Amino acid sequence: MEMLHADGIRKTFGNLEVLRGVSLTANKGDVISLIGGSGSGKSTFLRCLNCLEHPTGGEIRVDGDAIAFRPDGHGNMEPASKTQMRRIRARLAMVFQSFNLWSHMTLLENVIEAPVHVLGVDRKQAVDEGLRLLQRVGLYDKRNTYPAFLSGGQQQRGAIARALAVQPLAMLFDEPTSALDPELVGEVLKVIRELAEEGRTMILVTHEMSFARDVSNQVLFLHGGLVEDAGPPAEVFGNPKSERLARFLGSFH
Amino acid sequence: MIWSPSSGSIELLTAGGWGSAMLVGLARSLTIALGAFALGLVIGIAGALGKLSGGAVARQALDLYTTVVRSVPELVLILIVYFAGADLINGILTALGQAKIDFNGAIAGIVVLGVVQGAYSTEVIRGAILSVPLGQIEAAQAFGMSSWLTLRRITLPAMLPFALPGLSNLWLIAMKDTALLAVLGFGELTQVTRQAAGTTKAYFTFFFAAGCMYLLATMVSNLLSRRLEAWATKGVAHV
Ligand SMILES: Nc1ncnc2c1ncn2[C@@H]1O[C@H](COP(=O)(O)OP(=O)(O)OP(=O)(O)O)[C@@H](O)[C@H]1O
Ligand SMILES: [Mg+2]
Numbered sequence: 001m002e003m004l005h006a007d008g009i010r011k012t013f014g015n016l017e018v019l020r021g022v023s024l025t026a027n028k029g030d031v032i033s034l035i036g037g038s039g040s041g042k043s044t045f046l047r048c049l050n051c052l053e054h055p056t057g058g059e060i061r062v063d064g065d066a067i068a069f070r071p072d073g074h075g076n077m078e079p080a081s082k083t084q085m086r087r088i089r090a091r092l093a094m095v096f097q098s099f100n101l102w103s104h105m106t107l108l109e110n111v112i113e114a115p116v117h118v119l120g121v122d123r124k125q126a127v128d129e130g131l132r133l134l135q136r137v138g139l140y141d142k143r144n145t146y147p148a149f150l151s152g153g154q155q156q157r158g159a160i161a162r163a164l165a166v167q168p169l170a171m172l173f174d175e176p177t178s179a180l181d182p183e184l185v186g187e188v189l190k191v192i193r194e195l196a197e198e199g200r201t202m203i204l205v206t207h208e209m210s211f212a213r214d215v216s217n218q219v220l221f222l223h224g225g226l227v228e229d230a231g232p233p234a235e236v237f238g239n240p241k242s243e244r245l246a247r248f249l250g251s252f253h
Numbered sequence: 254m255i256w257s258p259s260s261g262s263i264e265l266l267t268a269g270g271w272g273s274a275m276l277v278g279l280a281r282s283l284t285i286a287l288g289a290f291a292l293g294l295v296i297g298i299a300g301a302l303g304k305l306s307g308g309a310v311a312r313q314a315l316d317l318y319t320t321v322v323r324s325v326p327e328l329v330l331i332l333i334v335y336f337a338g339a340d341l342i343n344g345i346l347t348a349l350g351q352a353k354i355d356f357n358g359a360i361a362g363i364v365v366l367g368v369v370q371g372a373y374s375t376e377v378i379r380g381a382i383l384s385v386p387l388g389q390i391e392a393a394q395a396f397g398m399s400s401w402l403t404l405r406r407i408t409l410p411a412m413l414p415f416a417l418p419g420l421s422n423l424w425l426i427a428m429k430d431t432a433l434l435a436v437l438g439f440g441e442l443t444q445v446t447r448q449a450a451g452t453t454k455a456y457f458t459f460f461f462a463a464g465c466m467y468l469l470a471t472m473v474s475n476l477l478s479r480r481l482e483a484w485a486t487k488g489v490a491h492v
Contacts, residue, residue, distance in 0.1 A: 086398070090396060090397030093396070094392070094396075103411055104411045114396040118397045148488055
């Protein structure tokens with residue numbers, strides 16, 4: 001079942017053509033890793049999917065719901081209906097490189113914020129569910145702690161709990177472990193791996209090649225604003241078709 | 254008259270009703286200050302948002318507003334806003350065939366001081382909003398919050414720790430600035446004190462008492478704002 005579909009996404013910043021037609025289809029349970037060099041447009045593509053960045057062209061469909069676009073007056077497209085956009089965003093949970101937990105809220109408050117205030121879930125029910133999710137990512141004891149008092153790994157696991165709380169149709173991860181000290185990477189990857197195993201639909205931008213190889217069922221290699229190589233991880237990593245991909249993978253050894 | 258710490262000065266304050274008149278004046282000062290501070294906050298939030306995300310015209314108008322208020326002496330501004338504002342409103346009322354209204358009320362004082370406070374609040378709040386990491390606001394959008402919800406649930410509470418020191422300061426200024434309204438006769442503390450002192454000739458007694466009242470109000474304010482700051486910064490790591 002198709003959860004997320006992006007077709008021919010283009011994005012230019014001024015004269016800089018960052019995406020030149022990138023497409024992707026995520027069916028339920030797919031884990032798709034986006035890899036590519038720095039500046040290849042991975043983050044930009046991910047941010048176009050939930051319109052944090054206005055795409056210049058292309059189509060996006062979430063759970064069969066095609067986002068209606070109109071010109072935004074700056075050469076790009078903006079969502080024509082804010083209501084539709086909010087509805088879609090609420091179910092496309094994003095996990096950021098720098099966590100972005102809300103600093104004035106405790107971990108539990110962070111987790112129940114979107115369910116209560118965006119989705120209109122009953123507060124008590126949201127709290128029960130929030131506590132369950134915090135338990136699951138190993139942060140039940142930290143439920144009343146403010147983000148500034150948590151380690152990076154704990155903050156990121158909290159951010160994953162916050163994302164899970166909206167019962168996302170698909171989860172978007174933008175280099176979730178890049179801002180972490182090496183010894184904290186493992187605890188976050190472990191949580192993400194569990195999510196992959198339970199059949200969550202995920203799009204994952206990452207520089208963790210062996211992890212991408214392990215958890216994903218599809219890998220996209222972005223270069224020059226295009227998908228230069230794509231396929232199952234065994235193929236992409238084991239037998240790269242493009243010279244550039246081979247060189248890119250080589251740089252990790 | 255030379256002041257001496259005799260029972261005479263206490264008597265002056267209690268007898269003849271001057272002491273209680275001053276307390277009424279103090280209450281009036283605090284009411285005006287509170288109203289002006291609140292109005293300033295509303296103007297400040299709107300002004301900060303206008304400066305940060307408004308159109309070119311709004312931004313220029315707001316720049317003009319904050320620049321003018323910050324460069325013209327407060328007393329002059331108060332007189333300008335008061336007389337120009339009264340003329341403007343009464344002019345409109347006359348044109349509409351309505352009766353003129355009297356501006357000698359607390360409301361006028363609140364509006365006059367609030368316009369001044371608003372300019373400073375705008376700058377304090379603008380700076381505080383800029384201190385909120387952009388990622389937190391993006392996260393709000395990414396989870397489907399509307400602009401209004403983002404403002405109410407994320408931006409404003411997250412900027413509070415950065416804004417509170419400046420806002421506490423503005424509140425103290427609001428309180429002291431009410432004294433400038435004495436020239437217009439709003440029945441606030443300084444004006445009442447001047448009357449009392451002029452009538453009894455006990456200048457030092459009454460102005461000393463007034464000074465104590467302002468000091469006391471400031472001390473209580475400091476106590477409250479420290480509590481408020483402690484509450485607002487509970488999510489801020491102090492390392
Ligand atoms: N808001 C922006 N304005 C202008 N240029 C931008 C903006 N955001 C990204 N870019 C440019 O677009 C290109 C792609 O950036 P993007 O962040 O998508 O790359 P990335 O693949 O995620 O890289 P990294 O691995 O370093 O995170 C870069 O050249 C970047 O400088
Ligand atoms: Mg990136």
